[in-house]
Amino acid sequence: MxxxxxxxxxxxxxxxxxxxxxxxxxxxxxEKGLIIVNTGTGKGKSSSGFGMIMRCIAHDMPCAVVQFIKGNWSTGERSFLQHHFSSQCRFVVSGEGFTWETQDRDRDIAAAQAGWEQAKALIRDPEIRFVLLDEINIALRNDYLALDDVLAFLRDEKPPMTHVVLTGRNARPELIELADLVTEMTLVKHPFRQGIKAQKGIEF
Amino acid sequence: MxxxxxxxxxxxxxxxxxxxxxxxxxxxxxEKGLIIVNTGTGKGKSSSGFGMIMRCIAHDMPCAVVQFIKGNWSTGERSFLQHHFSSQCRFVVSGEGFTWETQDRDRDIAAAQAGWEQAKALIRDPEIRFVLLDEINIALRNDYLALDDVLAFLRDEKPPMTHVVLTGRNARPELIELADLVTEMTLVKHPFRQGIKAQKGIEF
CATH class of the missing domain: 1.20.5 (Single alpha-helices involved in coiled-coils or other helix-helix interfaces)
Known part of the structure; x- marks a missing residue:
């Protein structure tokens, strides 16, 4: 009872x-095409973007990735998408690695700008519904790209129904202001501090 | 010069x-199998888990998902994995929806416990390297599962090289204490507040 x-x-x-x-x-x-920012020092900024790519492919929404910084990494997500889903998801690699790896600021800037040109073409493409700009916040923070150009393009030229996701730590406040959906991935605990290295499936 | x-x-x-x-x-x-927690009220807890699943598949690491709460949702990630990668990724659906949808606490508890039994078998399976327990934090917070049982299993029975990811808001402090990698997804700005509904590719 x-x-x-x-x-x-x-x-x-x-x-x-x-x-x-x-x-x-x-x-x-x-419904509207969202400007989404994943920032913060915690894990999950890029992997969440790739989780959304998985959802887009599932729903037959053509999508694209421009990878701004980790270009020289042989990441699982890149090989996965290029191998299995090259017709559903365009994959552009710009940048040749972290700034401390390339050690050549001019080359970094040229790579970031070439990536941004391709990003704009992908975002403008009326077929493409979702574009992930992975680690672009690093390029913006380092002034490899002009912040005002990126903001103006997103505000004025992005097709209204296209989603754009911008990842990377230290997102610029003006970008956060413009965005529709912003998440700060906050580091609570990280295994690097226990001497654990980056591992397959987890970090790449 | x-x-x-x-x-x-x-x-x-x-x-x-x-x-x-x-x-x-x-x-x-x-290297070690990590206990990973994605919590917080922000976006990206599940999608980051599915991004790691993508990485695992890319690296030929057999993996599994147990979905604890969103069982009645026709999510993109579920159809994607079941359709394309059923041999690489086992997918178990437990739970029939949010607690306010089912309106039957006993059924919710039974579903969560059945899911946990399957989760344990998947984690114990020596072939499987990565298990995503999606939204299990909700089941723990609602006392559908005994926290001590879950903690003891993760501490004492999880194979040392198997990664387990636990997602959902309001992660229990004792779980955060036990985990190796913890990220709090912090809500900075969400489009629901602008009257925008959940959209394909973004939320499901």
């Missing part, structure tokens, strides 16, 4: 929550 | 950074 009363109480409570939630969700009717 | 001097200064600085970084990375030599 008590158990039945508990179950009834739970159901009543959940029905109220559901009704309130349904009312709230009924006000969320619009 | 000034430009050359600048380039030289940049190269010298980057060489120092690289040397320091190489020394630091040389101390990171160990």
């Amino acid at each position: 008590t158990q039945n009363a508990d179950a009834t109480r739970h159901r009543d409570k959940m029905q109220k929550i559901k009704a309130a939630r349904d009312r709230m969700m009924a006000t969320k009717t619009d | 000034t430009q050359n001097a600048d380039a030289t200064r940049h190269r010298d600085k980057m060489q120092k950074i690289k040397a320091a970084r190489d020394r630091m990375m040389a101390t990171k030599t160990d």
Whole structure:
């Protein structure tokens, strides 16, 4: 009897929550192409972008990736997409590695700018619905790309229904201001501190 | 001349950074199966887990997903993995939806416990290298699963080289304590607040 009363109480409570939630969700009717920023020092900025790429491929939404910094890494995500899904997802590699690897600022700048030119063409392409600009925040933070150009393009030239995701730590405040969806990946605990190296499947 | 001097200064600085970084990375030599927690109210907890699944498939690491809460959602990630990669990635659906959808606490508990039994078998399987327990934090927070059982299993029975990722908001502090890698996805800005609904490719 008590158990039945508990179950009834739970159901009543959940029905109220559901009704309130349904009312709230009924006000969320619009669709738009989002400007999404994943930033912060924690893990998951790029991998979350690639998780969304997986969703796009599942829904037959043509998509694209421009990788701005980790170009010389042989990442799992790159080989996966190039090998299995090259017709659904365009993959552009710009940049040749972390700034301390290339040691040549002019080359870094040229690579970032070439990547941005390709990014603009992909975003403008009416077929493409989702573009991941992986680690572009690093290129913006290092002034490899002019912030105002990137902001103006996203604001004025991005097709209204195209989603663009910009990842990398230290996102510029002006970009955060412009974006629709911003997540800060906050580092709580990281195994590098225990002497654990970057591992397959996890970091690359 | 000034430009050359600048380039030289940049190269010298980057060489120092690289040397320091190489020394630091040389101390990171160990590998181990990680307990990874993605929590917080921001976006990217599950999608980052699925991005790691993409990396695992790319590296031929057999992997598995147990979805604890969103079972009745027709998610892109589920159809993608079941359709294309059922031999590389086992996919178990437990749970029938959010707690306010099912409105039946006993059924929720039974579903979560059945999911946990399957999760344990997958984690114990010596072939499987990476297991994503999607939204298990919700099941733990609602006491659908006994926290002590989950902690004891992860501590004592998880094979040392198997990675386990646990997602969902409100991760229990004891789980955070046990984990190797913890990220809090912090909500900075979300388009629901602008009346934008959940969209394909982004949320599911």
